[in-house]
Amino acid sequence: LDEPELKLPHPYLTQRAFVLRPLRDIVPNLVISGAPVRDWCQSIGDQDVSPAAELANPWPLQMIACLDARRGIGYRGELLAHLPEDMKHFRALTEGNVVIMGRRTMESLPGKEPLANRTNIVLSRTLSAAEGFAVCRSLPDLWRELGRLHIEEPQRSFWCIGGAELYAELLPYARELHLTRLKQSYEADAFFPAFPGFALCSSDDRGACAFEHYVAADRLLKMKI
Numbered sequence: 744l745d746e747p748e749l750k751l752p753h754p755y756l757t758q759r760a761f762v763l764r765p766l767r768d769i770v771p772n773l774v775i776s777g778a779p780v781r782d783w784c785q786s787i788g789d790q791d792v793s794p795a796a797e798l799a800n801p802w803p804l805q806m807i808a809c810l811d812a813r814r815g816i817g818y819r820g821e822l823l824a825h826l827p828e829d830m831k832h833f834r835a836l837t838e839g840n841v842v843i844m845g846r847r848t849m850e851s852l853p854g855k856e857p858l859a860n861r862t863n864i865v866l867s868r869t870l871s872a873a874e875g876f877a878v879c880r881s882l883p884d885l886w887r888e889l890g891r892l893h894i895e896e897p898q899r900s901f902w903c904i905g906g907a908e909l910y911a912e913l914l915p916y917a918r919e920l921h922l923t924r925l926k927q928s929y930e931a932d933a934f935f936p937a938f939p940g941f942a943l944c945s946s947d948d949r950g951a952c953a954f955e956h957y958v959a960a961d962r963l964l965k966m967k968i
């Protein structure tokens with residue numbers, strides 16, 4: 744095709760990331776001018792392109808939370824309980840991965856420091872920057888950032904770690920929930936949302952708490968087919 748507004752193949756096909764990277768995702772072995780697409784991608788260096796928000800694929804988004812018997816998760820900006828076993832469980836699942844949190848949860852972290860050995864993302868409309876965090880100002884902004892991270896290192900998983908506002912907002916996009924269920928009830932002013940579309944897959948009772956794993960029912964159906 745050779746028209747004033749569109750020429751195909753693109754005249755700079757072997758030099759432009761916005762042409763090569765989507766092509767590599769579809770047909771990495773396609774040979775162009777004597778070399779496979781994936782080799783051309785390596786030769787073009789660091790061109791800053793990322794999928795458009797509507798094309799980013801942030802799945803599977805996972806959630807991890809610690810809930811009391813009434814789905815309470817926090818009081819006056821703090822957690823309801825600090826169980827060493829739960830902290831260990833949290834670290835084991837999230838280390839090496841990407842954690843996504845709301846601004847108030849970020850401010851509740853010791854020293855407002857990012858969690859070690861994880862890529863930290865904070866959602867905020869008020870913060871312009873935070874040392875050690877990528878700041879996303881909206882959900883489309885978050886999808887763009889996750890799309891970029893996914894392309895960079897597809898093996899990393901994405902974890903929403905709270906708080907109440909973020910859990911409620913991101914639940915429709917979540918595919919798995921890892922919930923620590925405290926047997927006791929506490930005074931709480933922040934709650935995990937109801938999650939009717941999820942099915943319990945496993946439960947590991949540890950006395951004071953139980954580690955539960957839920958999967959979105961529509962995904963479970965697909966897995967069974």
Ligand SMILES: NC(=O)c1ccc[n+]([C@@H]2O[C@H](COP(=O)([O-])OP(=O)(O)OC[C@H]3O[C@@H](n4cnc5c(N)ncnc54)[C@H](OP(=O)(O)O)[C@@H]3O)[C@@H](O)[C@H]2O)c1
Nearest residue numbers: 808809817820821845846847848867868905906907908909
């Ligand atoms: N038990 C658990 O597992 C657990 C886990 C995490 C947190 N918590 C508890 O939960 C409580 C905090 O929860 P919370 O609901 O008050 O706050 P939060 O969800 O941590 O943060 C809310 C803030 O996130 C930002 N935000 C939310 N949606 C956004 C969007 N679409 N775009 C841009 N920014 C967005 C806003 O920040 P700006 O105001 O800056 O715009 C908003 O004020 C604390 O008590 C904490 O200890 C418990």
